[in-house]
Amino acid sequence: MSRLTKIALVAAVLALATFLVLMTNRAELAKLEVTKLPGRAAWQLPDRVVDALDLTPGDHVADVGAGDGFFVFHLADAVGPAGRVYAVEVEEEKVRELERRVREKGYENVEVVLGELGDPLLPDGAIDLVLLCNVYHHIEDRHDYFLRLQADLRSNGRVAVVEPRELGGWIGWIEPPGHSTPIEVLDDEMGAVGYRLVESFDFLPVQSFVIFTAARPGNGALVRSGHDVSSPRASDPPP
């Protein structure tokens, strides 16, 4: 057997072994949060995403499923001191860590909220934009969730969804199952509860990015979540 054949054989065996290890550990891979790896800004492009959200200083924004707060401070800078960012998390540990970081960074326009799995517990009729980045596929009963969310939106309120794309090809083999949502599915599911897809951006390399408006924002008759507007804006009319 020639030296070249031996090298090729070893390489093939190593490739097969790697493939088998990856395949048998797909469940573990699913737990690996790529969003926590260093260098995320290079592919997440937070400045471009926040730019595309077209926020106005003074806006009230919710980062639902804020995680470790990757977008929270970008959003807080965009809405400025007169605005407000609700960083919603369902995991208590993440809430405590977010609260610590908000204090440490001295942001007074960020409120960390311990949400429920079925309700972000946002103030009714108060939110200009909700961002869900890599969160949509985590929401269990999306029909009820997004129906309820309409009660939290102001008129012209929007919902932005950044969601992993199905990558296909060889990388599709190691992609954890259930971690992406095609735009058509987003459109169907959100359309079914009265949202309309109004913008779609394709500058993110591994995620889709779409924006919906709610047909009936702040519609108390639809579903009231029962939370008062805790922080009216300076521009709000007196009660």
Ligand SMILES: C[S@@+](CC[C@H](N)C(=O)[O-])C[C@H]1O[C@@H](n2cnc3c(N)ncnc32)[C@H](O)[C@@H]1O
């Ligand atoms: C993949 S992480 C994304 C975190 C963050 N958005 C980011 O892009 O860095 C998903 C987050 O959604 C949170 N989550 C899951 N279900 C949720 C729900 N029903 N409401 C709010 N957050 C939720 C999880 O606790 C987790 O922190």
